[in-house]
Amino acid sequence: MQAIFHTIKKIADFKTSILITGESGTGKELIAKAIHYNSIRRENPMIDVNCGGIPETLLESELFGHTKGAFTDAYRVKKGLFEEADKGTLFLDEMGDLPLSLQVKLLRALQEDEIRPLGDSKTVKVDVRIITATARTLGDMVNKGLFREDLFYRINVLTIEVPPLRERREDIPLLVEHFVQKYNIRLGLKIEAVHPDCLQRMMNYDWPGNVRELENVVERSMVLAEKDVLTTEILPPELLRQSGSSVRDDIFFWDEFSIKTNAKKLEKQLITKALAETKGNKTKASLLLEISLPALLYKIKEYNVES
Template sequence: MDDKIHEIWNVRFINRIIDSMADGVFTMDATGCISSWNPAMERISGFSAKEALGQTCQLLQCSRCFGKKCPASMEKCRIVENGQSEAKECHLRHKNGHDVAVIKNASVVKNDAGQVIGIVETVTDMTELMQARKKAEEAVIRLGELHRMDNIIGRSRAMKQVFEAIRAAAASEATILIQGGSGTGKELVAGAIHFNSDRREGPLVAVNCSALSENLLESELFGHVKGAYTGANRDRMGRFEEASGGTIFLDEIGELSPYIQVKLLRVLQEREVERVGDSRRHKIDIRIITATHKDLYSRVREGLFREDLYYRLKVFPIHLPPLRERREDIPILADHFIQRMNKKTGKPITGLSTAAMRVFMDHPWPGNVRELENAIEHAFVLCNRKAIDISDLPIEIRQPEHWIQCNASVEGNFSSKHVRKKLSKEILRELLDACDWNKAEVGRRVGLSRTAIWKYMKKWHIPLQKEEKSRAGATP
């Protein structure tokens, strides 16, 4: 009697396990009729257990059954012949008529005499995974489109030379150094090189070397092992390892500390990394692209940058000209950003008025293409006409004397005290927009430290990060 109770308990326990499974499970008897159908099968197929019991597996209209359509009888089912099937991706037809992506597996159940008494099939719903896979593929496509060569706008001679350099760089494995001012589109050029190279299927990993302290940057680039420092509660792969098989883009390379410079030099020489707190070395297969707005050679002469690292980085240098040196590109750049903002906002703006275009052509554009893009975005907020006019433009563009005044310290060695008197909340916000909220760049323009800019932002309750402004990618 105890054995009988134990057996009943075991059956109930097994049934409870099957019913609680996320995967669909159903069984068929020796005649090929469905004899059990768990709740997950109801969810995946849309058929209730009551509807499925007694039916054959043709109910599911599986798209792949040993490479063929589901047979009409149990005798013709090859699962009986093979004993089991490999797990394969296929589609089941939902009760509502749509296809469901699944992984299907099956096994024959035999008694002690070797006779087939049934079949057990498991069905794993792949819908969420397929959706995630589709989103990932679409993201790669969008990223590739963002970094297409024709997204780099310019017809000037200077830009034609940049296009030629990108094509040459993409066809090689050489280390690239991109040099250009803030807002010239260095990251976009790095992306164009990667997505036009043989490494396009691999990852493109970007790191801003000026955004982190030395310790954090070391961990970010090289990774760390558990216990390497306080808070390191697990092993972590660094960005160099993440980029293996693809490209790593190191922006603002001129900001590296001497210690990180030594470690980077070792990566360039040996193509291997050592995680913080670890003695083991990990081989990496990467292409390195770096960028800076500073004159690296001057920093070498000043003893701030290693000469041997400098020559390893500039195997193939690419110089991005400032916008003021390619003014013939301003009209087509403005038109490009206007068309983009039209799609984003739904406004039917056709272009710039003659007066506004004259102002654009005369402006020095210290923030380069990014400043021009922000100026167009600023104008779209105010403009309710078909053409953008001078009154729609940011103050530093429509009033040149205002710009000269707030930059007087850079040109004429004015004291910080003098600059503070001129700096206001409105001017600071304008400068932040022009510099894409790069506080260090704003500081350079007004002769103050990054910390001072940060304090002014706190004082005037200006958000420390850019507010809901899309940065789809700077376009040179």
């Protein structure tokens, strides 16, 4: 991510169009905000639009505005988001979902720095920096006739590709720290630390939902935590199943050499893993662990394992 931050600093002040690509949940909106708030436009509005979240019949009016009487229920003049973002930044997310009928109008706005509100015969000059983002491959959409080639090249002057979280695991500790601080404030909590083993599990996990999934897991864990430290036991079962944790990694974090004490730690971890694997079924977990069910129930109580 250091390379991306370096790029942001270099391009932030230019009005050049930027396309941010990457899997869903990788933090493309955060990159767009970083560009805006590091630019000379930071004192002016940044407006976000999800091109796939607004019906096609309403999106044109949202973007370009309309005059009174332009269509049924248009009882007053309405400024579009281009005008609202004047002197600032307009972030068009999910660009691959923009209907073809609106792509030509967006192209004109980008080329001429002007828009035409619905129902108006006059154009309106705008000074807007456009940042777009997509999780789709726009080049393939162009080849299939689903996206205009001229618009693709117009928005694709500068490209920032945000790698998935599984390819930048070194970012996870900083992201976890950020989310803990965020939800301590938002939820009025006082989580002070993340146990090393818990953090290691997060580092091992592949995060198919990327940064968005990580944020959800941190928030969930903070809500469920009974102490001021996030521990492995409160992580979601699917994360525990996939993340694993080698004995070598666990021993690396143990702070004492007592075989008796550390054997109990390992036993607790194996019980937690077995319960996660069997989705809480204690009978099946006891078979995996090769101990009797009464023995497992006793150890669950002894080690205070969530089941």
